[in-house]
Amino acid sequence: MARLLFTVWPYPTHLHPFLALALEARARGHEVAFYTGGEGLSLMAGEGFRCLPFQDVDWDTVARTIDHLIARRRRLFRIRRLWASFLVETVPAQVRDLEAALAEWPADALICDIVMWAPMLVLHERRGIPVVPFSHVASCILPGSAGPIPGIALPRARHALRDLAAAIAARAAALVTARSLRKANALRRRFGLPALNVSVTAFTGTLPLYLVPGAPELDHGRPDLPPSVRYVGPCLWDGPPDQPPPAWVGEIPAGRPCVLVDEGALYTREPRLLRMAARALADLPLSVVLLAGRGRDPSALDLGPLASNVTLRPHAPLSGLLPRAQALIANGNTEPVLAALQAGLPLVVLPSIWDQAELAWRVQESGVGLRLASWTCTPPRMRQAVQRVLEEPAFRERAAAMRAALARQGGPARAVRLIEDLLRARP
Numbered sequence: 001m002a003r004l005l006f007t008v009w010p011y012p013t014h015l016h017p018f019l020a021l022a023l024e025a026r027a028r029g030h031e032v033a034f035y036t037g038g039e040g041l042s043l044m045a046g047e048g049f050r051c052l053p054f055q056d057v058d059w060d061t062v063a064r065t066i067d068h069l070i071a072r073r074r075r076l077f078r079i080r081r082l083w084a085s086f087l088v089e090t091v092p093a094q095v096r097d098l099e100a101a102l103a104e105w106p107a108d109a110l111i112c113d114i115v116m117w118a119p120m121l122v123l124h125e126r127r128g129i130p131v132v133p134f135s136h137v138a139s140c141i142l143p144g145s146a147g148p149i150p151g152i153a154l155p156r157a158r159h160a161l162r163d164l165a166a167a168i169a170a171r172a173a174a175l176v177t178a179r180s181l182r183k184a185n186a187l188r189r190r191f192g193l194p195a196l197n198v199s200v201t202a203f204t205g206t207l208p209l210y211l212v213p214g215a216p217e218l219d220h221g222r223p224d225l226p227p228s229v230r231y232v233g234p235c236l237w238d239g240p241p242d243q244p245p246p247a248w249v250g251e252i253p254a255g256r257p258c259v260l261v262d263e264g265a266l267y268t269r270e271p272r273l274l275r276m277a278a279r280a281l282a283d284l285p286l287s288v289v290l291l292a293g294r295g296r297d298p299s300a301l302d303l304g305p306l307a308s309n310v311t312l313r314p315h316a317p318l319s320g321l322l323p324r325a326q327a328l329i330a331n332g333n334t335e336p337v338l339a340a341l342q343a344g345l346p347l348v349v350l351p352s353i354w355d356q357a358e359l360a361w362r363v364q365e366s367g368v369g370l371r372l373a374s375w376t377c378t379p380p381r382m383r384q385a386v387q388r389v390l391e392e393p394a395f396r397e398r399a400a401a402m403r404a405a406l407a408r409q410g411g412p413a414r415a416v417r418l419i420e421d422l423l424r425a426r427p
Contacts (some may be wrong), residue, residue: 002423003031005052005107007098007116009068010040010059012294013333014113014136017213020235021110021111021134022049024412025419033105038063052101056093063085070268070353080180087117087200088183094118095126095191102127108423114141120204121184122191130426132419133204137213137355138234138334139362142205144224173227205229209422211415213338217405218362230418233409234338237351238317245320248313255291257286257326257390262318263293264333268352271301272374274312277349280382282307286390292313327389329382332356332363341368344403346395347384350377367398 004025008018015036022032026049034044037054039352065086069079095118096108109130112119124131135141185195196203204210205226213235218223252258261277274290281288288310292298298312306312318339322328328340333352337359340347347369349360357374364371370385389395410417 001029001031002108002420003033003106004109004111005033005101005105006111007035007094007119008040008113008117009062010036010038010043012039013335014115015040015043016081016335018111018113018134018135019043020237020412021415022046023237024416028416029421030121030416031103031133033107034296035101051280052097052105054097055100057090057094058095062090063395066155070266084180087115088180088187090329091118091121091184091187092190095122098123102129104274109226109419111419117184117200120207121188121200122193124207125193127189130207130209130422131207132211132422133207134211134415135213136334138212138338138359139219139355140210140212140222140225140231141201141355142210142229143199143202144222157185160245211418213334213415215402215405215409217402218341218366220362220365230415231409232415233406233411234342234419235358235412235415236319236335236339236342238319238335238339243317243320246313246316248311249321249324252289252324253287258324259286259288259327259329259390260291260318260321260325261288261329262291262336263296263315264332264336265294266333266353266356267293267296271296271303273329273350274301275303276377276382277329278303278306278310278312280379281386282310284309284383284387286386287311289293289313289321291321318400319400327386329386331357332360334359337363339404341399341402342406344396346389346399347426348372348382348389350374350382366402367394368402369395369399 006018033050035052035060041051108117111132114135116135117129210228212231290312294315321344329348330336332349350372351357351360360371363369
């Protein structure tokens, strides 16, 4: 059996897929420990995992940097600096922490958050230890001819004008990421490693194994990925499996369709998704349940008067709610999108930040739901989108097909088997 060290930033959208993998690895007899901080320490300790906490990494400073990036009230040069601060400037502290952690708890492999760069950028070569990047998003972020442009969401269907826009967007993205690459190469030289001639993201695709918790059918069936990439399907965790659903679930009327509206664990300060859905679906023959974002106090949200068919609830595990729903409205976080598709439910997605827009395009282009552009969405447009996914059978049929496609990838069990195969193949 192997010793596996999971290295992950302590955000629920990152922690939960890692926890799903860790539980499976432990069930298969492996020893597992976590290098993390913040709320990740109590979460992992509660599940009985050993934690090797951040020491030199200043989590409070990192969290403030991420808060500024989420707020998006910054000029381009400021955003470049914030990303470089988060991704690159934390690497030396990560290396010091992980060197000490590996001295205390020698691991056979590191399972690594794709935005925690020290294992991939330094330790894989410096220590000769296998490093497995594990994505927290359902689509593969590696660049390629059919791949995404970092930070910019574009549809797969293109024409000449869109191709030109994509070329301009790709150039702009390259300018944003150039600062990070220069800093990353300076760090590699400090550790006696050669400079990279590709982006750090592209470099991670050269590692022997790269795990993506989705399916090719949700990722345009990309033909441009390196052989290291393996889709493993949803790796979801939203609480102990024996945890009962909240008592208020029994209050949802059974005689009409139920639509869930979930902010998830990553959301903007302004509750735009909840407010838009409350206005769009007011007084329709639906039961509408608004789920405040994880950690939000529903009583502090100013949504205005709610119609009789709309209720606002604190966040709750989707696993206990989706069996009562006919559709999900989400902001594009991977967890709720995959949870809905795993349940065979169609979606309406109103993205706001980061990779949410990218996943929203995949939802629409795979036919499992509809995407609403954040700058043009209005209550009538959302109402029309919800009515379409509920009334047109094609959306539910494609969601059922996607459910089967995701199930074929094997989930956490296959992910752990791939890690085992990698370790067995080592000299």
